[in-house]
Amino acid sequence: MRIAILGSAAGGGFPQWNCNCRNCHSLRAGSFCGKGRTQTQVAVSNDGRAWFLLNASPDLRLQIERTPELQPRSGVRDSPIAGVLLTSADIDQIAGLLSLRELQPFRIYSSPSLQRILREDNSVFGMLNRVPQQASWMEIALEGTFPLLTMAGDPSGICCEVFSLGNKYPKYVSAERAATLKAEEALLGVMVTASSGGRLAYLPAVPAIDDRLLQLLETADLVLFDGTFWSDDELIQVQGSGATAREMGHVPLSGSDASLQALAGLRRPRKVFVHVNNTNPMLDESSPEYRQVGTAGWEVAEDGWSFNL
Numbered sequence: 329m330r331i332a333i334l335g336s337a338a339g340g341g342f343p344q345w346n347c348n349c350r351n352c353h354s355l356r357a358g359s360f361c362g363k364g365r366t367q368t369q370v371a372v373s374n375d376g377r378a379w380f381l382l383n384a385s386p387d388l389r390l391q392i393e394r395t396p397e398l399q400p401r402s403g404v405r406d407s408p409i410a411g412v413l414l415t416s417a418d419i420d421q422i423a424g425l426l427s428l429r430e431l432q433p434f435r436i437y438s439s440p441s442l443q444r445i446l447r448e449d450n451s452v453f454g455m456l457n458r459v460p461q462q463a464s465w466m467e468i469a470l471e472g473t474f475p476l477l478t479m480a481g482d483p484s485g486i487c488c489e490v491f492s493l494g495n496k497y498p499k500y501v502s503a504e505r506a507a508t509l510k511a512e513e514a515l516l517g518v519m520v521t522a523s524s525g526g527r528l529a530y531l532p533a534v535p536a537i538d539d540r541l542l543q544l545l546e547t548a549d550l551v552l553f554d555g556t557f558w559s560d561d562e563l564i565q566v567q568g569s570g571a572t573a574r575e576m577g578h579v580p581l582s583g584s585d586a587s588l589q590a591l592a593g594l595r596r597p598r599k600v601f602v603h604v605n606n607t608n609p610m611l612d613e614s615s616p617e618y619r620q621v622g623t624a625g626w627e628v629a630e631d632g633w634s635f636n637l
C-alpha cells in the first residue's frame with residue numbers, strides 16, 4: 329500500500345493567512361529553519377491505480393496538482409480518486425469535498441451522523457449530488473471492517489476499521505443538533521489495512537490516550553498521529569488568550585499524560601506526527617523541541633512524504 333502525505337499542517341496551514349507568530353513570521357521572511365506545509369491530507373492506494381483520500385483538506389486542489397498519481401489519466405474527465413473517508417466534520421477535514429464537485433463519481437465513506445451534518449444541515453454539499461452517478465455516500469459502522477471499493481465496485485485491496493476517539497462535534501454543530509446525533513460518531517480514528525497485511529493507523533485529532541488506544545496502535549506498522557500542539561497552553565502563550573490544546577480536542581506532545589510520554593512504550597510502528605499547528609515549536613528544525621521529538625523516536629511529517637506498507 330502506498331501512503332502519500334499531501335499535507336501535514338493543522339487547520340490554517342503553515343504559514344496561516346492571518347498569523348504573524350514567530351514561526352509564520354520567520355517562514356515568510358525566509359529565515360525559518362524548516363518547511364512550510366499545507367493542511368493535513370493523506371491519500372492511500374493498494375495498487376497505485378485506485379486512490380482514496382483520508383479526509384478532504386481545504387488545500388486539496390493544490391495538493392492534487394502537486395501529485396501526478398492523483399491526476400486524470402485518460403479521457404476528458406477522469407480521476408484516480410475513487411473515494412474519500414471522513415473521520416470528523418471539522419472544516420479542515422471536509423472543505424476539500426467542495427473542490428471535488430465537478431460531477432465526477434466517487435464514494436464518500438462516513439459515519440451516519442457525519443453524513444447527516446453534511447447532507448441535511450449544509451446545503452452547499454448538495455453540489456456533490458447534482459446528477460445521478462455523482463457522489464455515493466457510504467455509511468460506516470464503528471464495529472467491524474469494511475472494504476474501500478474501486479469505482480467499478482470491486483474491492484481495492486484496502487480494508488478499514490474505524491473507532492471512536494471523542495464525542496465533541498465542531499462548534500458549527502449546535503448543541504441541539506448534536507443531541508440528535510450519536511456522540512461516539514463525532515471523531516473517529518481509522519486503521520487502514522493493505523492486502524500485504526501492512527497497517528496504517530491514522531489519527532490526526534486525538535483528545536486523549538488510553539490503554540485501549542495504545543494496544544491498537546501497537547498493532548500498526550505506521551502511526552500518523554495528532555501533532556497539533558507542543559504544549560497545552562501554546563495558543564494562549566502566542567495570542568494572550570484562547571483555548572487550551574485539550575479544550576480544542578488535541579492532546580499536546582509535552583507535559584504529563586501528553587503524547588510523547590503516553591506513547592513512549594510503542595515498539596512496533598514507525599511513528600510520525602501530522603496535523604502540526606503553525607505555532608508548534610517543533611516545526612523549527614534548529615529547536616530543542618524538534619531534537620526532543622527525534623530522540624523520542626518520532627518524525628515530523630512534511631508535505632510530499634510517502635510510505636509503502
Ligand SMILES: [Zn+2]
Pocket residue numbers: 343344347348349350351352353606607
Ligand atoms: Zn503562526
